[in-house]
């Protein structure tokens with residue numbers, strides 16, 4: 336049985352990990368051949384491809400194990416590797432590069448344990464086309480390679496950043512870094528001491544600013560976004576989560592929003608901190624999202640998602656301290672504004688925001704991805720959508736599935752599965768490892784179960 340996995344990020348790699356574990360545990364399992372396709376040669380994906388040790392996970396280590404049932408596996412691995420110890424080992428934010436190493440290690444171990452029952456092969460190329468052939472799929476890559484499989488897993492994630500903010504085409508500007516997560520993308524900026532404008536004020540900006548500020552003593556970094564809001568930070572100590580009973584929360588956005596506010600305020604009153612309230616709601620988000628109609632979902636995405644994201648996706652405390660220090664010293668400025676013009680000048684790029692004009696040596700794009708998967712320009716997604724092998728929710732947030740199995744334009748399940756960000760339309764809270772690992776485990780079982788069921 337052959338399974339093609341498009342995308343070797345956290346999602347695709349975790350699917351292979353769980354497939355390997357399943358076949359290793361079952362003597363009667365049919366041998367699996369897994370082909371993973373990705374143009375980027377780094378298992379774990381762009382988010383975890385950074386080599387800067389100051390780029391930390393934004394989820395505590397106890398939430399990052401590859402197996403949701405072994406909560407402290409990553410913590411134990413970090414201890415065994417010797418880069419945390421003592422009290423810190425219970426609640427800490429590891430460098431993202433270490434998590435990539437951990438994932439690769441666990442993946443290699445799982446494949447080894449599966450022995451002859453699983454063979455995994457990596458094809459370094461982008462998938463550009465998908466066709467259903469008989470009961471299986473045919474995937475074509477950019478260089479024309481054809482990969483036939485019985486099942487396809489779409490694990491393409493979302494691009495780390497989008498370019499929707501730009502008032503003009505900047506793709507030819509050498510002083511514009513369109514995607515800081517591409518390998519070595521920041522190298523020319525780090526090698527220079529010039530001032531930098533970062534577009535976006537979220538977690539990617541925080542990481543980029545930390546790298547830039549430590550690379551030059553006199554450099555100033557300005558960060559701009561429409562709202563000028565920074566992500567909140569995690570608490571210094573572990574506070575736990577208080578998962579609410581949502582049975583009486585209603586099913587309209589107004590009701591649910593009010594109930595969330597009441598829950599979080601109550602927890603803050605009781606525990607002196609709002610974070611356990613927000614973190615508890617996380618466990619209910621997919622179910623609450625399922626109660627909303629399309630109009631309410633649209634309103635949430637347009638008007639409330641930003642507020643939720645800055646509280647839910649928080650920066651590690653140590654990153655928060657670096658940001659505070661840099662803002663106090665004036666080396667990091669965070670402001671709200673809308674960019675209306677960018678012009679190349681000999682000293683760099685002149686940026687217009689309203690009546691204000693400033694020149695920077697570099698612009699680094701740290702804005703969020705385009706929210707509509709139909710407009711991402713990812714050829715493999717365009718291919719499945721154009722062929723009617725998949726459809727999206729009305730907002731285009733993700734693909735329509737039955738528990739991860741993609742439904743075609745007629746609502747029928749086919750040979751394609753997906754997970755992670757491509758399920759945002761159904762679950763909303765689905766882009767980070769704590770959610771992706773559980774989906775990967777279920778998806779692996781579903782792939783094999785379905786394969787067995789159709790033998």
Ligand SMILES: Cc1cc2nc3c(=O)[nH]c(=O)nc-3n(C[C@H](O)[C@H](O)[C@H](O)COP(=O)(O)OP(=O)(O)OC[C@H]3O[C@@H](n4cnc5c(N)ncnc54)[C@H](O)[C@@H]3O)c2cc1C
Nearest residue numbers: 342344345346373380382392393461462491492755767768
């Ligand atoms: C800067 C940053 C920091 C983050 N930190 C954390 C964190 O600390 N903890 C956490 O839980 N989450 C974090 N996240 C969220 C993170 O995106 C997810 O946890 C995880 O990386 C998503 O994995 P993924 O495999 O779905 O997507 P990705 O990691 O984006 O991987 C998708 C892969 O698919 C490939 N691909 C796309 N299109 C094609 C194609 N057509 N053909 C072949 N391959 C293709 C891409 O090259 C990529 O390698 C972070 C995200 C970012 C951007």
